[in-house]
Amino acid sequence: MEDMMFGLVLFVIYYIVLVWLYAPAVESGGGAWEVNGDGEIVHHNENLTVPTVKPIEQQLKDVLWSSDEEVTETVTEVEHQPTVEELLDGVEIDRITLRKARKIASALGIKQKVNGRDHKKQFLVAQIAKRLRANPEMVAPIIVERVRAA
Numbered sequence: 001m002e003d004m005m006f007g008l009v010l011f012v013i014y015y016i017v018l019v020w021l022y023a024p025a026v027e028s029g030g031g032a033w034e035v036n037g038d039g040e041i042v043h044h045n046e047n048l049t050v051p052t053v054k055p056i057e058q059q060l061k062d063v064l065w066s067s068d069e070e071v072t073e074t075v076t077e078v079e080h081q082p083t084v085e086e087l088l089d090g091v092e093i094d095r096i097t098l099r100k101a102r103k104i105a106s107a108l109g110i111k112q113k114v115n116g117r118d119h120k121k122q123f124l125v126a127q128i129a130k131r132l133r134a135n136p137e138m139v140a141p142i143i144v145e146r147v148r149a150a
Helices: 002-022 056-064 098-108 121-134 136-149
Strands: 032-035 041-044
Touching: 098 121, 098 136, 121 136
Parallel strands: none
Antiparallel strands: 032 041
8 A cells, every 4th residue: 555655656746847847938928929921930029039930841941952052063083993804803713712613603693503413613614704704894893792702
């Protein structure tokens, strides 16, 4: 019974404190709020000057779609795209391991088995080199990514 009374008293105290903290401030002197034709909230009070508040939609439009600010700067530095030779720097296709060759082959869509038997490393390396010669811009990034990941 005592625990229940203590809990009730504690709840009442918390309630009073929270109401006191979060209660809106009451102003002296009859101020009035109204919305004007533009949808702006205006406060009329002789003693207090409150700036006009625009609706959030108008504020977002002003910030996001401002026609005042135009881009006048030009890009002077162009991002350099590495060439195939720069990408493959330090990667020797003839010396990659079987595991790396299999990862590259699976990424390039090269079949690794024939009749249930695995292809040898030399075949996979030859196929990778053939694809690299045919389309170096597409194949080189895949090779570099798989070699460094393995």
